Amino acid sequence: MEKGMNLTLIVWRQKDAKSKGSFATYAARAVNPDMSFLEMLDVVNDDLIQRGEEPIAFDSDCREGICGSCSCVINGVPHGGQKATTACQLHMRMFKDGDTITIEPWRASAFPIVKDLVVDRSAFDRIIQAGGFVSVRTGGAPDGNAILVPKEDCDLAMDAAQCIGCGACVAACKNASAMLFVSAKVSHLGLLPQGQPERDRRVLNMVAQMDAEGFGSCTVTGSCEAVCPKEITLDNISRMNGDYAVAMVKGK
Amino acid sequence: MNNLFHSTLGKKYIMALTGAGLFGFVVMHMLGNLQVFLGQEAINRYAHFLQSSKELLWSARIGLLVMVGLHVWSAVKLSAENKAARPVGYLNNPTPAAASYASRTMLMSGLIIAAFIVYHLLHFTVKVEAVNLVGLDFGKLHEQDLTGRLRADVYRMIILGFKVPVVSVFYMIAVGLLCLHLSHGISAMFQSLGLRNKAWWPVLQQSAKGAALVLFLGYIAVPVAVLLGLLKE
Numbered sequence: 001m002e003k004g005m006n007l008t009l010i011v012w013r014q015k016d017a018k019s020k021g022s023f024a025t026y027a028a029r030a031v032n033p034d035m036s037f038l039e040m041l042d043v044v045n046d047d048l049i050q051r052g053e054e055p056i057a058f059d060s061d062c063r064e065g066i067c068g069s070c071s072c073v074i075n076g077v078p079h080g081g082q083k084a085t086t087a088c089q090l091h092m093r094m095f096k097d098g099d100t101i102t103i104e105p106w107r108a109s110a111f112p113i114v115k116d117l118v119v120d121r122s123a124f125d126r127i128i129q130a131g132g133f134v135s136v137r138t139g140g141a142p143d144g145n146a147i148l149v150p151k152e153d154c155d156l157a158m159d160a161a162q163c164i165g166c167g168a169c170v171a172a173c174k175n176a177s178a179m180l181f182v183s184a185k186v187s188h189l190g191l192l193p194q195g196q197p198e199r200d201r202r203v204l205n206m207v208a209q210m211d212a213e214g215f216g217s218c219t220v221t222g223s224c225e226a227v228c229p230k231e232i233t234l235d236n237i238s239r240m241n242g243d244y245a246v247a248m249v250k251g252k
Numbered sequence: 253m254n255n256l257f258h259s260t261l262g263k264k265y266i267m268a269l270t271g272a273g274l275f276g277f278v279v280m281h282m283l284g285n286l287q288v289f290l291g292q293e294a295i296n297r298y299a300h301f302l303q304s305s306k307e308l309l310w311s312a313r314i315g316l317l318v319m320v321g322l323h324v325w326s327a328v329k330l331s332a333e334n335k336a337a338r339p340v341g342y343l344n345n346p347t348p349a350a351a352s353y354a355s356r357t358m359l360m361s362g363l364i365i366a367a368f369i370v371y372h373l374l375h376f377t378v379k380v381e382a383v384n385l386v387g388l389d390f391g392k393l394h395e396q397d398l399t400g401r402l403r404a405d406v407y408r409m410i411i412l413g414f415k416v417p418v419v420s421v422f423y424m425i426a427v428g429l430l431c432l433h434l435s436h437g438i439s440a441m442f443q444s445l446g447l448r449n450k451a452w453w454p455v456l457q458q459s460a461k462g463a464a465l466v467l468f469l470g471y472i473a474v475p476v477a478v479l480l481g482l483l484k485e
Binding site for chain 1: 255256258259260262263264265330333334336337338339340341342343344346348349350351352355356358436439440442443444445446448449450453
């Protein structure tokens with residue numbers, strides 16, 4: 001048998017939204033260092049199923065770091081602390097044989113736990129519905145170069161558009177603030193000409209929805225930026241603060 | 253207008269704007285204090301100048317009180333909301349990634365500073381004898397100016413007040429916390445007001461720390477000089 005790493009996992013187990021959860025300890029044996037973190041959990045789950053136990057529920061979809069589904073706090077850091085990396089792209093070679101790893105769900109009152117490591121992130125969907133869109137004429141495809149976009153603005157908008165809405169910013173922030181997510185969406189559309197007609201309305205409505213969902217406020221600790229797998233920066237939060245102030249002063 | 257007092261962003265603007273105002277006061281206050289090194293005549297003349305126009309004095313006092321009130325109100329309100337947003341923490345309370353000590357302790361440092369300000373006002377402004385630990389009513393310290401008119405002897409009050417080690421140490425701790433608070437607050441207020449960008453942010457952060465250090469040194473210079481006997485009656 002192939003030799004691998006032996007790890008101890010301390011995992012949050014919670015039957016459903018209503019039950020009180022607790023930590024359970026599992027041994028992960030002969031873990032291949034080339035596995036991703038989620039593949040390691042798959043192997044542990046296979047073992048649990050074979051023993052007739054309930055497997056650990058966790059979110060995953062694309063497993064290539066672009067869908068924003070995976071959501072584990074690994075050793076106290078959302079996505080495990082490797083720079084610009086989602087949990088699905090985190091590999092077991094980052095750990096050492098004999099390590100103890102804690103795995104927890106995102107913790108925020110706006111992200112209620114569904115089961116084990118799975119949380120309900122529909123609060124983000126409602127924030128997008130509140131203003132994270134542009135209303136455009138559909139019809140014949142317009143000429144791609146008809147609207148000029150300055151290169152700098154385009155770059156900044158594309159940087160902001162990288163946000164995959166995973167919620168790691170909320171999970172990392174001591175205030176469970178969603179400012180990085182909301183500001184990425186506000187910046188992404190607010191920087192482009194197509195986003196101008198709804199710019200004031202967008203920031204006011206998205207912030208109102210963010211507050212209504214019960215996310216905290218920004219105390220500029222920078223935790224969100226540090227864990228963001230897409231390296232969204234605090235500059236976006238500042239841009240949103242500015243946009244909101246302008247919209248507020250205009251009395252919109 | 254409703255948004256200013258009810259949204260999280262609005263409350264952060266209130267926090268940042270009042271913080272900027274109070275920072276301005278802290279700078280002016282330090283410059284005033286440092287005149288003690290110019291001698292008895294200079295500081296007493298300055299103190300008398302500040303006290304001489306009741307109209308301006310009370311405008312300034314009421315303005316400061318309103319700013320402190322709004323700053324504390326927004327801090328307490330936002331902190332309560334933040335606590336409600338994260339009711340359950342992580343195992344073994346890990347330090348949030350990249351968050352500086354100052355940024356994590358703003359509420360605590362702020363509340364201790366508020367408590368100190370109450371003491372400081374009773375000590376040197378209201379001049380309550382019971383809190384100065386000297387056994388002397390500071391309100392009775394007077395001297396004659398060059399024309400022979402009686403005015404408060406602030407110079408002697410400072411020296412007598414800071415000669416008590418406990419009082420000086422409490423003062424220095426409070427000033428240390430104030431500067432810790434400012435080392436984060438000065439740069440964070442630019443962020444809250446939307447005045448940060450890629451080019452200026454590193455400069456702002458370093459300037460905030462530099463300003464906090466200068467303020468700390470400027471403020472502790474007075475009690476340190478008194479304790480070392482460099483400033484004498």
